[in-house]
Amino acid sequence: MLFFIIFLLGLAVGSFLNVCVYRLPAGESVVSPPSHCRACGVRLGPADLIPVLSYILRRGRCRSCGAPFSARYAVVELATGALFAWCFFVFGLGPSLIKALVLTSFLVVITLIDFDHQLIYDKVLVWLAGAGVAINLSFAYAPLWGSAVTLPVGLLDMLLGAFVGGGLLLAIAVATRGGMGGGDVKFAAALGLWFGWQHTLLALFLSFLAGGLGGGVLLLLRIRKRKDLIPFGPFIAAGAFVALLYGPDIVAWYAGRFLGR
Ligand SMILES: [Zn+2]
Incomplete structure (x- = not known):
């Protein structure tokens, strides 16, 4: 159970890391404005903020304009979740x-x-x-x-x-x-x-x-x-x-x- 919670934490952190990777080189703030669709500008809902979820729920597309999100976001998130779980496996709480x-x-x-x-x-x-x-x-x-x-x-x-x-x-x-x-x-x-x-x-x-x-x-x-x-x-x-x-x-x-x- 705890293992799964750490994995979910990794997904959430991975979602934030995606934002950092995209915005830091562009010189943008990592906290504002909130994440938005790059095609139509609509603000992303809670499910879209976790690309893995949005891939399951919306097949990786914007709920407003249908523009596809890059699969890389979901991959990075899953990888972060897996790395977090690996750390927990080694160190425990x-x-x-x-x-x-x-x-x-x-x-x-x-x-x-x-x-x-x-x-x-x-x-x-x-x-x-x-x-x-x-x-x-x-x-x-x-x-x-x-x-x-x-x-x-x-x-x-x-x-x-x-x-x-x-x-x-x-x-x-x-x-x-x-x-x-x-x-x-x-x-x-x-x-x-x-x-x-x-x-x-x-x-x-x-x-x-x-x-x-x-x-x-x-x-x-x-x-x-x-x-x-x-x-x-x-x-x-x-x-x-x-x-x-x-x-x-x-x-x-x-x-x-x-x-x-
Ligand atoms: Zn859109």
């Missing part, structure tokens, strides 16, 4: 779940905007960094729920994480003469604030792995040509998501296997 859901929401927005525009926006990164610092500080220094947090990240570790994450990608950006964008460098630094240095390294290692595999698949399927720019942000986001959910397990496995701890 508690402060770690809040942290996971907030970070996951940011990762979805950054992935989609980078995919659409090959850009990671500073305003999104500022919110990402601020939210990470606020959540980690409240977890690390709040005696009430601090003990329930899976992996507390203190202030020094946050700063080290930002330094290590941003520094590593900056070094790659310089070495490859711009093969890595400035947005990726800042994205890695902001994630460092969320993860601390150890799991930031893990997240980036996983994203290089994903980028190598994913880039190869895109080239093989000829979706992208060799000279095309493949945005790296979505791979960083994927690495961060895996590190978020399984970081402690992977680090423990690695330490036991190779460091003899």
